[in-house]
Amino acid sequence: MVKILLKSVREYKWMSLLSPLLVTIEVMLETYIPFIMGNIIDYGITPGNLGYISSWGMVLVGLAVVSLIVGAGASWFSSHAAAGFAQNLRHDEFAQVQKFSFANIEHFSTASVVTRLTTDITNVQQAYQISIRIAFRAPLMFIFSMIMSFRVSQQMALIFAIVVPILAVVLYLIIHTAYPLFSHVFRRYDILNRVVNENLRGIRVIKTFDRQEEEINKFKDASNGIFTIFSKAQRLMSLNAPVMTFMINTTMLIVSWVGAQMIVGKSLETGQLVALFSYTMSILFSLMMLSNIITMLSVSQASANRIAAVLQEKPSIVDPAKPVTTVKDGSVTFDHVSMTYLHAEHPSVADVSLQIKPGEFVGIIGATGSGKSTLVQLIPRLYDVTKGTVLVGDVDVRNYALRPLRDAVAMVLQNNTLFSGTIYENLRWGDPNATDAEVEKAAQMAQADSFVQEMPKKYDTYIEQGGSNVSGGQNQRLTIARALLKKPKILILDDSTSAVDTETEGKIMTALRTELPDMTKIMISQRITSIAQADQIIVMDDGQINGVGTHEELLKSNAIYRELNNSQQKDVQDTIKEGGDSNAPDAGNK
Ligand SMILES: Nc1ncnc2c1ncn2[C@@H]1O[C@H](COP(=O)(O)OP(=O)(O)OP(=O)(O)O)[C@@H](O)[C@H]1O
Structure with missing residues (x-):
């Protein structure tokens, strides 16, 4: 010692x-x-x-x-x-x-x-x-x-x-x-x-x-x-x-x-x-x-x-001896993947197999604790699988050097943190060499540009520690812009538009699909409306895939999805009846 x-x-x-x-x-x-x-x-x-x-x-x-x-x-x-x-x-x-x-x-x-x-x-x-x-x-x-x-x-x-x-x-x-x-x-x-x-x-x-x-x-x-x-x-x-x-x-x-x-x-x-x-x-x-x-x-x-x-302490996730340094494309394959957390008795993801093509828009939905976040955290190797293999660009993620893998896979979490510094500085975490125009372009796609332009100092506005001087929805949009600046091959949004109103969320997804068609987009959401347009939707239940398909297919074939859809439709109807607004979060800019 x-x-x-x-x-x-x-x-x-x-x-x-x-x-x-x-x-x-x-x-x-x-x-x-x-x-x-x-x-x-x-x-x-x-x-x-x-x-x-x-x-x-x-x-x-x-x-x-x-x-x-x-x-x-x-x-x-x-x-x-x-x-x-x-x-x-x-x-x-x-x-x-x-x-x-x-x-x-x-x-x-x-x-x-x-x-x-x-x-x-x-x-x-x-x-x-x-x-x-x-x-x-x-x-x-x-x-x-x-x-x-x-x-x-x-x-x-x-x-x-x-x-x-x-x-x-x-x-x-x-x-x-x-x-x-x-x-x-x-x-x-x-x-x-x-x-x-x-x-x-x-x-x-x-x-x-x-x-x-x-x-x-x-x-x-x-x-x-x-x-x-x-x-x-x-x-x-x-x-x-x-x-x-x-x-x-x-x-x-x-x-x-x-x-x-x-x-x-x-x-x-x-x-x-x-x-x-x-x-x-x-x-x-x-x-x-x-x-x-x-x-x-x-x-x-x-x-x-x-x-x-x-x-x-040996870092549990390190570069392999002969690492692969380039990620070919944004395809993702889960091959009989299981993952059990340290000290946990049961796997949080159990025997999941799944194929995602480059450029696809994939939605993931399921009850809380069903393993959605655990599943996507395996893609940038934030955790290692306990069984099976996760492949990105047809290569086992454990064979990549961590830096290129994590550059290729950008992940935005629900409570992603902004750091003290200007908006420019915060967004350049994604790419330190990005020009002002590139930063602004990313912010436009993430629907952040409009509210930043309204701020007195625009992109030079100082963000307080933890992003305490922006709203939850603004914080989420800025963190999406930051991730986009990495120009990732795969973008994972883990419930990261939860505080954004559905109309703005729709605009973000449209921008991503039209302007970045080759980037794979994986979106975890609790709202059916957020993922209804996805090429394939994965329904998670108790760590396993309960169903895969498009919105229409799942409405016909998957009981959990149908149930979720019905309850959310009912909520919308109830709210309309009560004269409220379903798009509660962050409807306005601060
Ligand atoms: N760091 C951890 N250590 C131990 N167990 C964990 C850890 N993170 C999650 N779990 C457990 O793994 C299971 C799946 O959690 P996960 O966060 O993947 O679910 P989720 O579907 O993303 O939930 P939510 O929608 O609430 O975010 C849960 O039972 C949870 O308690």
């Missing part, structure tokens, strides 16, 4: 190596300073030797300055290397997520991917910075201080041999209890992110239903969950400080008591005792630092695992 993450260190490798090197120098200098101080007391101050004091005093100042500079360098290199490493890791993880298929994303959940890209990366960044600085500093400080205190007085150093193991056991017990709590926190972050994500996406629905209060409570629950675990873990960790203070004071007392007796017995000098006080502090503090480091590193191990899982 560590190996996978460390691949992202890249250009920050040398900084990462410099930091521990400088730390080693810093610690050596720092532990030498009390030794010189002790000597100055014993050989300079006590006998009144001013020459000794001034010459070693200069050395002392020199060492302190060098140690300061080296320490600052180590700190700078470690923080810079850690920030750079985190940046690379974030880019690598984000790039990996872009390669994911829908199935991959469903595996992790969007909220969890967000936590892995934010909180988890921050944790790993901190852990990395600690690893290349403090994780070196603490044990080195401990070892050098132990060596130096043995050098000063072996007898006194034995005190540490008793105190250190006791402290180590206490600190271990604290960490051991706190760690499992920390590792739970991340799962709580996923929940928090899910609540925020859902809230922001559905903010309009929330406002419409006046559900702010409930949403605040949902957020509070998620946030309280994090608070409870964190404060429990922190309460345990806060025991560290009093335990340390107690141990330091006790050790100091023992050192003072034994030291005083040794001074009286002439086996220890005053300066040596002062040096030993300093080493006591260093040894105990480095132990505390070590315990903190171990906790932080173990906590961030959970984060590191979660990031590594994303980096190691």
